[in-house]
Amino acid sequence: MIKFPKDFLWGTATSSYQIEGAVNEDGRTPSIWDTFSKTEGKTYNGHTGDVACDHYHRYKEDVEILKEIGVKAYRFSIAWPRIFPEEGKYNPKGMDFYKRLIDELLKKDIMPTATIYHWDLPQWAYDKGGGWLNRDSVKWYVEYATKLFEELGDVIPLWITHNEPWCSSILSYGIGEHAPGHKNYREALIAAHHILLSHGEAVKAFREMNIKGSKIGITLNLTPAYPASEKEEDKLAAQYADGFANRWFLDPIFKGNYPEDMMELYSKIIGEFDFIKEGDLETISVPIDFLGVNYYTRSIVKYNEDSMLKAENVPGPGKRTEMGWEISPESLYDLLKRLDREYTKLPMYITENGAAFKDEVTEDGRVHDDERIEYIKEHLKAAAKFIGEGGNLKGYFVWSLMDNFEWAHGYSKRFGIVYVDYETQKRILKDSALWYKEVIQKNSIE
Numbered sequence: 001m002i003k004f005p006k007d008f009l010w011g012t013a014t015s016s017y018q019i020e021g022a023v024n025e026d027g028r029t030p031s032i033w034d035t036f037s038k039t040e041g042k043t044y045n046g047h048t049g050d051v052a053c054d055h056y057h058r059y060k061e062d063v064e065i066l067k068e069i070g071v072k073a074y075r076f077s078i079a080w081p082r083i084f085p086e087e088g089k090y091n092p093k094g095m096d097f098y099k100r101l102i103d104e105l106l107k108k109d110i111m112p113t114a115t116i117y118h119w120d121l122p123q124w125a126y127d128k129g130g131g132w133l134n135r136d137s138v139k140w141y142v143e144y145a146t147k148l149f150e151e152l153g154d155v156i157p158l159w160i161t162h163n164e165p166w167c168s169s170i171l172s173y174g175i176g177e178h179a180p181g182h183k184n185y186r187e188a189l190i191a192a193h194h195i196l197l198s199h200g201e202a203v204k205a206f207r208e209m210n211i212k213g214s215k216i217g218i219t220l221n222l223t224p225a226y227p228a229s230e231k232e233e234d235k236l237a238a239q240y241a242d243g244f245a246n247r248w249f250l251d252p253i254f255k256g257n258y259p260e261d262m263m264e265l266y267s268k269i270i271g272e273f274d275f276i277k278e279g280d281l282e283t284i285s286v287p288i289d290f291l292g293v294n295y296y297t298r299s300i301v302k303y304n305e306d307s308m309l310k311a312e313n314v315p316g317p318g319k320r321t322e323m324g325w326e327i328s329p330e331s332l333y334d335l336l337k338r339l340d341r342e343y344t345k346l347p348m349y350i351t352e353n354g355a356a357f358k359d360e361v362t363e364d365g366r367v368h369d370d371e372r373i374e375y376i377k378e379h380l381k382a383a384a385k386f387i388g389e390g391g392n393l394k395g396y397f398v399w400s401l402m403d404n405f406e407w408a409h410g411y412s413k414r415f416g417i418v419y420v421d422y423e424t425q426k427r428i429l430k431d432s433a434l435w436y437k438e439v440i441q442k443n444s445i446e
């Protein structure tokens with residue numbers, strides 16, 4: 001049996017656009033994901049978040065389920081277009097939903113953990129110079145974050161400024177798979193810079209408000225990169241893949257500079273870094289209270305002269321999830337050790353870890369998702385090994401509480417430990433939820 005520390009924070013995670021629905025209710029205006037999902041060919045079968053899990057109306061039932069599972073904390077995100085449906089126009093009715101949700105959580109003794117931005121940029125911000133491409137996005141974001149701190153500051157102990165800046169910049173403005181669907185690498189790095197800058201400015205605003213008992217951090221998706229062989233060229237490919245996925249965000253936050261090797265590589269592609277102004281890196285690297293780590297899988301790369309990053313992915317030997325991601329719990333251990341060694345001794349939380357598998361409701365009305373139990377158990381073992389060696393890991397949030405809108409994959413991929421029948425909106429606790437309930441109760445895994 002593997003025991004976890006007494007106060008280990010067991011949780012689950014979701015995000016606003018993926019579960020809420022009610023996209024036109026109580027003053028909410030469209031986000032870039034409303035626009036993107038309604039654009040032909042952008043999401044699986046044209047799926048949108050219009051209804052999703054109808055959480056906006058069913059939040060009480062969903063908090064009951066959180067209580068049933070016994071989580072200590074619940075990570076959700078706040079929809080910016082509910083709070084500021086237009087530039088400068090605060091919408092109290094939008095805020096009221098989150099006050100109701102938080103009240104329910106506190107009544108059940110569940111710690112609210114809020115992500116300020118989980119990709120649902122208001123369309124009005126995008127219409128003003130491309131959203132994160134416009135340096136004014138920093139000002140808009142700080143106005144939004146400050147209002148949240150004013151209204152909710154002392155009832156949310158853990159604040160996360162951004163979920164995965166890599167996704168909201170590189171995947172969204174560079175690769176084009178996510179909203180707003182641009183395919184311009186210079187834009188991707190400009191967006192990344194403004195998102196990181198907005199993070200730093202929000203942390204400064206948070207500090208000035210001196211909110212007692214609350215902590216602030218950021219969540220990064222981190223993918224350890226391994227060379228396909230011991231060849232020097234493959235090791236160079238892994239270095240660039242690591243810079244692309246991880247160091248481009250870790251270094252400015254924790255070291256106050258962008259990584260030199262990647263600046264050199266990228267300068268050949270995007271030209272001048274004229275969007276980096278005096279003092280920006282100082283702001284981006286303001287001290288935070290914790291690091292959120294989203295971990296799903298690793299990458300294995302070999303050298304490829306023709307690729308921008310000189311790296312080409314090669315398949316790993318492990319089993320894969322429905323997303324095609326290799327299952328590699330040992331890489332989570334490697335990642336945590338590396339973060340501890342090279343970046344920070346601050347408290348860390350695994351703010352997302354989970355897997356999509358082919359889930360189905362069987363004759364007995366249950367969902368026997370043994371693969372997901374195995375996935376979570378193996379990753380918890382890796383986390384426990386890190387903690388056992390003195391690692392400062394304080395909590396673990398399963399992605400996700402419930403099946404939901406999986407971005408470009410729509411509803412075709414199920415990550416939940418709770419099954420959602422989208423026809424009826426019925427929730428069914430999968431075997432993984434029942435297993436996780438026991439893990440939390442015993443604070444240990446077998």
Ligand SMILES: OC[C@@H]1[C@@H](O)[C@H](O)[C@@H](O)c2nc(CNc3ccccc3)cn21
Binds near residue numbers: 015018296352407415
């Ligand atoms: O894909 C599962 C989840 C997603 O539902 C969450 O909203 C998001 O925070 C999230 N991030 C990752 C890891 N990063 C990633 C990499 C490539 C494409 C999409 C996400 C996985 N997930």
